[in-house]
Amino acid sequence: MPRIVNWLLRLVITNPICMRLVTGGSRRTRHLYIRSGYLAVMIIALLISLLGVGQGSLQKLASAGATAFQQVAYLQLGMICLLAPVFMAGAIAQEANPRTWDILLTTPLNALQVVLGNLFGRLFFIMALLVSSLPLFAITQYFGGVPGRSIFMSYLIGAIAALVVGSIAIALSVSRQAGRRAVFVFYICVVVYLGLTWSIDRILRPGAPNQVTMMTPLNPFLTLEVLLNYANYHPPSAVEQLSLGWFKRMWFGAPAATFCWLGTVISVLLIAWSALFLRVIGERTGQIAWYRRLFRAGSASAKARPARRVWNNPIAWREASAKQNTLGKQVAKWGFVGLGVLIAMTLIGLIHTQTISLGTARSMILSVIAIEVGIIGLTALNISATAISQEREDGTLDLLLTTPLTPSYYVSGKMRGIVSFLLPMIAVPTVTLAMMAAYIGVDGLGVASGVMMTVTANTSTVEVPMVLPEGVIILPLVLTSYSAFAVMVGLHWSLKSKGTISSIIGAVGIVVAVTGVISLCGSTGGKTLGPIRAVLATISPITAVRAIVFPEAAIPDSLSESVAGSRITLVVASCIAAAVYGFVVYGMHKQMLGPNGRNFDMTVRRLSGTN
Structure with missing residues (x-):
């Protein structure tokens, strides 16, 4: 075989690191569960999308097939954007032991092979x-209305998005400035970026109705929308492009082509940077970061502090206060709170000065609150999924089990403490809705455009506020109970997982799958199930926010019958949803404890010493 061909093959196909990861990962039961769960979610989503398809003309079948394809394509892209950081978490976590890279650099592999292999x-x-979902998309071809080019372009967009996420993860790992907690930060950055670019696009759209904006090639969902919703979101005409x-x-x-080329170029640059600086950065390992020197982290003066008042449940106090009292976590939490309040005040200012229309304001409110809900959910999963596994790794759990604390007391304290820590963050979207409700209550302080909107629910025309004031009651009920559910899922995986990374991956996968399915049921079934x-x-925080901001899209039947009755119904429904989450928790x-805590004890003993 020619030497150049052998060299190219060893970069990827016969790369020892790549072969080890593929061979080892393919045998893991966890990866089998992820693949099976992914396909199960896709199949269920497609079936739900096709529930309303009955006997009709070929045109109706084609329209139904196109609609089902759009919904499943968006779901697939969303799951890829969320699962890509999960599979790349191993690369980021390698920084937890920086010598991993140093050992790899002593092998005959060059820096490019190390980076590309990982x-x-x-x-x-x-x-x-x-690839596994391709036969599922092929089924939509039986209905017609779905061009084959759209299917393959949606796959290409998902692949490029995964490539960019993977390249960023490798660059973080090579820089040795990340760590196990960076997996959570990585998730937050992905969610915030997607939500921010989508929100800016919604702000810019009124200037050029039905046309793409400067944000379109920067967001995979917007790029996919150009392919799937061309009639309402398309590039300028050929005549306009001449100028x-x-x-x-x-x-x-050509936003789709631009996104693909831009993602490819960014990935190549990140790979080149990682390969060039892999050895150089290793020489700086072990230096103290400037911000730690600035705040004297780890110094003798930081060891002494005043006594603290402990709650009745010390586990809950430790989880809510002591463990989360680091500088970074406090800055992140209160920075999130301050930024959320500032954004809410800015939105009210834009509405009052009539800088944006009420329709644009509703889209922005939905985007902002949806991003905040996503960040809260990921924070709950990150903290809970590492609450027990991290204590097992550092030996703290063994010490706690020698005390009179019972398993029920321990798990209940964990859940109470984490939810208590999340309460200030949960208050952010609630305060946003409260400020909007107060603004509506004073009739916008006499703003000329008013605060009421005329919308169409089914065939009826009704007048509703730009945001339902009842959201102040609905959202905290649903979001708090949903956060408790996410915390329990995280604790469950944290108990039975050997390490923090595997527990985060399992918890995020379960919650994303469950949330995706119930959100799809809430968005489609909310119109037809009486x-x-x-x-x-x-039932889901995302669909609850949608019902608060766009009730005509969430509950059109009820809204067309009675506006006041539908608002009361939503409040009662949120109480029922909170009760359902309570029973599940x-x-x-x-189930986590078992009879007299037997399941908890057996799991802890089985995994003791396995880290």
Whole structure:
């Protein structure tokens, strides 16, 4: 074999690191469960999307097939964006032991082989997920209305998005400035970036209705929308593009191609940077960061502090106060609170000065609160999924089990402490809705545009506030109970997982799958299932926010009958949803402990010493 061909093969296909990751990961039961769960969610989503398809003309079948494909394509892209950091978490976590890179550099592998092996060895599983769902998308071809080009372009967009996420993860790992907690930060950055670019696009759209914006090639969901919703979101016409320069013509005229090329270039640059600086950065390992020197972290003066008042449950106090009292966590939490309040005040200012219309304001409110809900959910999962496994790794759990604390007391304290820590964050979207409700209550202080909107629910025209004031009651009920559910899922995986990374991956996968399915049920079934439509519309925080901001889309039947009655129904439905979450949390707590805490004790003993 020619030497150049052998060299190229050893970069990816026969790369020892890539082969080790693929061979080892393919045999893991966890990866089998992830693939099976991914396909199960996709199949269920497609079936739910096709429930309303009955006998009709070929045109109706084609329209139903196109709608089902759009919903499943968006779901697949969302799951890829969320699962890509999961599979790349191993690369980020390698920094927890920086000598891993040093050992690899002593092998005959060059820096480029090390970087590409880690990248493509983990990307293989993401690409396998994409390929595994291809037969499912092929089924939509029986209905018609779905061009084959759209299917393959949606796959290409998902693959490029995964490549960019993977390249960033490898760069973080190579820099040795990340760590196990960086997995959570990585998730937050992905969610915030997608939500921020989507929100900016919604702000810019009124300036050019139905046309792409400068944000379109920067967001995979917006790029996919151009392919799937061309009639309502499309590039400028060919005549309009003639007056544009070559860069604008490429950026606005071909957003899908621009996204793919831009993602490829960014990935190549990150890979090149990682390969060039892999050895150089290793020489600086062990130096103290400037911000730690600034705050004297770890110094003798930081060891002494005043006595603290402990709650009745010391486990809950430790989880809510002591363990979360680090500088970074406090800055992140209160920074989130301050930024959320500032954004809410800014939105009210924009509405009052009539800088934005009420329709645009509703879209922005939905985007902001949805991003905040996503951050709260990921924070709950990150803290709870490491609450027990981290104590097992550092030996703290063995010490706690020698005390009179019972398993029930321990798990209940963990859940109470984590939820208490999350309460200030949960208050942020609630305060946002409260400020909007107060602004509506004073009739916008006499603003000319008013605070009421005329919307169409089914065939009726009704007048509703720009945001339902009842959201101040609905959202905290649903979001708090949902956070408790996410915390219990995280604690469950933290108990039975050997390490923190595996517990985070398992918890995030379960919660994302459950939330995706119930959100899909709430968004589609909320229109057609009669009396339980309001409960389905509030069963998930995302669909609850949608019902608060866009009730005509969430509960059109109820709204067309009675506006006041539908608002009361949503409040009652949120109480029912909170009660359902409460029963689920109680059942998970009992199952986690077993009779007299036997399951908890057996799991702890089985995994003791395995880290």
